[in-house]
Amino acid sequence: MSGVDLARQALLAAREAAKKNGATRQKPKRRTGTAVRRDGREPLGLGSAIGMMMTERGMAAPAAGGSVLARFDGILAAAVPELAGRVRAVAFDVEVGRLDVVPDAPACGTQLRWSAPKLIAAANDTVPGANVRALHVLAPAPVNAGPAMAAAEPDPQPTAPAAPVERRTPPEGYRRAIEAHREAAVPSRVDPGIAEAVERQNRAMRELSRRAFPEPPAVPDDAPAPIDQARVQRRRQAAATEAAALRRARDEKAGREVAVTQRLEQTA
Template sequence: MGFDADTGRLDVAPGAPAYGTQLRWKAPKLIAAANEKVSGANVRTLNVLAPAPARADPAAAAAAPAPQPAVPAVPVERRTPPEGYRRAIEAHRQAARPSLVDPAITEAVERQTAAMRALSRRAFPEPDVVPDDVTARIEQARLERRRQAVATETAALRRARAERAAREGQTADGVIGRAAKASQMGRRTA
């Protein structure tokens, strides 16, 4: 948007707020690049203005007033705080903070923690060291569960086959029953 040679300020107006943020992040690189490309430019600061809407007509863009800076170019000077304020802050820093924790409560918490650890050790004792070649208890339990699952599945399959055979008029071994055979013969003759 503009360059002030006296102060070394380069004014830039991004098209969107996100571009403005990127320009602020990359300001040192942009200043170095501008000084490298244009000899004698001596750009010292990059002033990112408020985002300007894009104008299609270049004549209208040239006639329009330049956007005002969103942030003042002059750095804000901090005043030194009054002497009374500085003394109050120093006194606050040096003051010892009183303990808000009751020693009796701290002692009770420590006793309770020790008791809980003792109960935990009794409820969950450390297992004895098991040699590597011996199956651990957990592996034995897993094997037993697998055996039970296989037995349950086998029993369920037998029952399903028996129920299907009964629906079809057969016995479980696949032989057609006498009553089923007679009823089938009666249907054919009728």
């Protein structure tokens, strides 16, 4: 506890004692004149002596507003520990007892409003005489990192340039295994007979498609086509398509059988 706090406590104790001792006495009238001190030996009250000593030494009793703002981090940690480091106090109006705080996010501000009674009680318990009566939550803003947080963060270390990766020579056994695999792998070869059979099948399918779907004769745009003729044409096209599909299926089956037979002969 500093000397300022001791002086303040002594001043408050002297006032309380004066009130108790002078409760039955009549309060003297205040003098309007200014007393001139000549030799400094006139008697003084304890409060006056302490006030004079603090004035001469440049000390002042800590204001309640300054104490609340200075100790807000501890108050917040005691009342709402999950919001520690995410809220900062910006102002305190001693006359109306309003404490202005700024959260770092809207959700944090909502939780702060719900916890306002708990925070106000913690502030009054931590700072006696502060008389905090209201909590005003301002618009969210980023919370600046304090000295403690700045000291906790290590300085960025310079990144060393990446050294080139040196490729190692593969062992002798690995190279022998790769060469043996390449020699054992047989390149794929296409049999000319199979390729010629596939080409013939493709030509036959194209011819069947041309026959099944012939080019329709040119008809003037304004000449209507007979309905019966259109129906007969559709039936013929359907029959030709079905026949072409059956022939194509038989040809494909025959081609597969020929290919299988040739492969068996080659392997034998």
